[in-house]
Each structure stands twice: as C-alpha cells, then as structure tokens.
Amino acid sequence: MAARPTTPPPLQAPTAKEKKYDRQLRLWAASGQQALEDARVLLFNGGSPGVVGVEILKNLILPGIGSYTIVDDNIVAENDLGINFFLTDDSLGKSRAHETCKYLNELNPDVKGCPVEKSLHQFLVKSDSEVLNQYSLIILIASKQNTMLHESVSKFCATKALPFIYVHSLGLFSHFSLQLPDAFPIIDTHPDPISAQDLRLLEPWPELKAFTQSKTEKLDTLSDHDHGHVPYLLLLLRFLDEWRESHAGKSPTQYKEKKEFKSFVESKARTSNSEGGEENFDEAAGAVLKSLNIPSLPSGLRQIFDEATCKEPRKDTANFWLVANAIQKFHNAYGYLPLPGALPDMKAQSKDYIQLQNIYKAKARRDVDEITKSVRSMEVDLQRQTPVEGKEIEAFCKGAAFVKLIKGQQLLPDNTRLVPEARKTSLWSSLIDEESLMPIYMAYLIYDDEVQDESRPPDHLDQEDIAEKRKFHARTLIRLSAPMSAIQEVDSFDESVDQIMTRVWPILEEFSRADGAELHNISALTGGMVAQEVIKVLTKQYIPIDNTCVFDGITSKSAVFRV
Secondary structure (H helix, E strand, O other), X not given: OOOOOOOOOOOOOOOHHHHHOHHHHHHHHHHHHHHHHHOEEEEEOOOOOOHHXXXXXXXXXXXXXXXXXXXXXXXXXXXXXXXXXXXOHHHOOOEHHHHHHHHHHHHOOOOEEEEEOOOHHHHHHHOOHHHHHOOOEEEEEOOOOHHXXXXXXXXXXXXXXXXXXXXXXXXXXXEEEEEOOOOEEEOEOOOOOOOOOOOOOOOOOHHHHHHHHHHHOOHHHOOHHHHOOOOHHHHHHHHXXXXXXXXXXXXXXXXXXXXXXXXHHHHOOOOOOXXXXXXXXXXXXXXXXXXXXXXXXXXXXXXXXXXXXXXXXXXXXXXXXXXXXXXXHHHHHHOOOOOOOOOOOOOOOHHHHHHHHHHHHHHHHHHHHHHHHHHHXXXXXXXXXXXXXXXXXXXXXXXXXXXXXXXXXXXXXXXXXXXXXXXXHHHHHHHOOOOOOHHHHHHHHHHHHHHHOOOOOOOOOOHHHHHHHHHHHHHHHHHHOOOHHHHOOHHHHHHHHHHHHHHHHHHHHHHHHHOOOEOHHHHHHHHHHHHHHHHHHHHOEOOOOOOEEEEEOOOOEEEEEOO
C-alpha cells in the first residue's frame, strides 16, 4: 500500500506583538525589542516647562519601553496648556506628573507609567541607591532648579555605570548630552551590508579552493549558459591563481595592480553570445577594488584588544570582554577575524549558489565553535558560574569587524570654570570655526553659569546695564574656556573672543527672550532625537552620539561634539 502524502504544517501566523511592532522589529529584531521591554526609564521633569521630557517619553512609549517614572512637583498652569499636548483643560490645577502620565499611558497599554509628585531634590534625598539602581537610564530636563543638581545626578550615574542624558530646550535652540559608562561596547552596530562583506578571496580555505577547482577547471569549454552562470567569487579565485602564476606568486593588492587585474577579468568574458556580454563577469570586475583587500584589524577592535580588561579578564568581567579575549587569541593565531559567513547576491545557478553559501556558513560555524571553545576554557579557569550564551558569542563573531567601544566620561555641569585643559582645546577650535554650531553650546554654558551665579545682575538695574554686565560675564567665560596656547597669542586671542561674542550674544538674547520657556515644535523634534539615542543605548544597537548634540531651530541644523 502506497504511503499517503502528508500535508505540510501550516505557516505560523505572526503574533499580536509581531503585528504591533512589525516595522521596528525590522530595525532592531526581537532581541532589541526585548531589551526595550525590560528597560525602566526615570525622567526628572520638574522645574522646567516639561514639554521636551514628555515628548521624549512619547517616543519611547510608542515602541514599547517597559516602564517609566516621571518625577515632577509642578501643578498644571495656564501656560502649560498651550505647549503640552498631553494636558487638557481639565488638567488645570492638578499634578502635572499625574496628568501627563495619564495621557501618555493611553498611547500604549503595554507600558507602565508611574508619576511621582516630588521635586528632584526631594526625590534624591528620600530615595536610597537601591531605588535608583532599578532604572536602566536616567533623563534630567534642565531648569533653573535642576541645573544646580546636575552634578549630583551625573556623579551618581557615573558611580553606578548608569546611562544619563541631560536635555535643555530653550526658545529656538536645544542641546542634549549623553553620559555613558567608562566602557560601553556595542556589538550590533548595523554596518552597511556591502562594507560588512568578508569574502576572504585572498586567503581561501581548502573547501572553497576545492569547490572553485571543480567549477572552473574546464571554464573555457563550458556552454555559454553555464559560462555565464559561474558565481563571480569562483571566477575571481580562478583568475587570481592565473595572475599569481605570472606575478611571482603575488596577489594584486595595490590600486594600480587591481586596475590591471580588473581589465584581465573583463578580457575573459565572452562577448559573442546573444547578450553581448556576461553579467557574472561584470559582477567579478566590479568586486575587484572592494573585495581584494589584505585582512587588517579595524581600529575599533584594536582599541578593544588594547584594553586591560580584554587582555586579562577576571571572574566578574562582563561577557563582552571574555568573548573579545577569545577573538583576540583567534586573530593572533590566524591573522584574520572569524568569518561572518554571509554572501552577496550574484548571478549563479541555484544549486551552485546554495553550495557556495553552505561552504561559507560551514567555515563561519567552525570559527564560532573554536572561539566558543576558548570562551568555555576561560570560564573554567576563572571559575565562572554562568556561561556566556552561544548566541552572544555568535553575534560577536559575525560583527567583530564593526564592534564599537565608546569610552564614556562624566559630564560635568555646564560651567566653563570646570572645563579641563584637554577639553578646552577641542572646544576652542570649534568655537572659532564660523560654520560650527559650538557657539550654541557655549551660550548654554554661559546661561547655566548665570543661573547658578548668585552675583548675576540685580533686578533693579535697567536693561542696558543688565546687557553690559551679561556681556562682560559672557566674555569672561569665553576666555575661561580657551586653552593656554590660544591665550598666549594676545592680539589674535582678543580678536577671536570678539568674533565668538558676535555669534554667542544673539543666542543669549534669544534665551533671555524665551525666559525659560520651550517652543513645542523645537521640543518635539528634540524629544525625537533624544528618544532615538535612548533606544540605541537600551538595545545596544547602532552607535549613539558621543557625547553632545546641539540643534539650531533657526537654520534647522544640528551638530554633534565630544566635549
């Protein structure tokens, strides 16, 4: 009796969560989504108009952040209703934290929000470190009250290795600074797919050589159809062997040699066929310049290998450094990194492409297995109780060439009197650049310094006197931000201060005009930018800014500086 054919199982329909978050899952995958859902964000929003803080949360709640807490002791006033879209007329006279939280929660029922009706100072005094340790990231919105507490929050986050973001939106300008732990590694940086290809054409392994031999040894006698469907990788490997025979065994690695080799490859294509050429040979010629490169250690990975934590991991060392140590040993042994195993699209017969793909995947698996073995050996030697997950090792191996280590630093309060000499040099070079947006950041430094300075102009002075005192104060702080090398050039230094002042002063006048107020469109855009950086930090995917961003709402330009 003949066997009855079996019906294949039905395809599994996407879950409700997959349908809900479909677009973002394509960006950061299930692992990134899980990281978001596990995260808890603390927002200090009191003392400020509170718009930019709420806009940040809006852009975190929609993609499904786990939970958030708003610390805000303000009562909803009339001026709040005109700029905060998460308040209504019924909110007037009520707690701003509770009201904004109520309407934010409507955006995504999967997200939990908690309002705390306290000032930042009260919250910090009454909260022990265990309460703050439960959060994944802390956001502080600048205000006249919060600026003075910036340093204490920054120090706490630096001590606990908690990411911290300081945001200031004022009038037509905004800026935010991101403080990361001392060492913040990112494995999944999402590089450009083309640049991430590692085909290992100059150093093929035995299985790849054997497959190339079997498919190209009778290349000249193949039919036009078969000749036009030989994968371009195999063509390059075949012609590289021919090139080496006539070039003392050397591969074409210099630009001039690559151009000659490209012409050599093009000359091998058949032009007498019905198409008048061959697409696979065009692909081979097009890949010469970008694919025939001697393996080198990327600068980002070299920085990681040079870290003491990587060279000598300990029992309590983070998993990242254990895997980095194993990859360093692998690189030292072979001179190249583990193979990612991915292949680009190419013209080929399906069976040949699948076979070639399997050869690359098998090599990648062997490399991962060898590195995993090294990691397991270290775990035994260090007596670690919890092993590194295999998928974590595999992810590191696949993206090893593009792993990024950001060296975080504590962000001191925006006060130029505290700027170290090394930071002053880069600050000054940006200040004297006429195209730079650094004067906006400088204006924020001056503004925050004035807020904290008890000797700022008294209210009884007229506007002219106040303006003159502010200009003197601003010039003094600009001078304090200059490195000694610039100050020693007396004539040019005074001229530079004058030029900087002509660009900083209009921004300070805008700050005075705003008088601490936010414009909703500026805060909404800034909130989107900050939320984007928060998502990068929480998912540990893509590369966050390092470490300060300023936005000019007049010219619609933004810039990033390391300060």
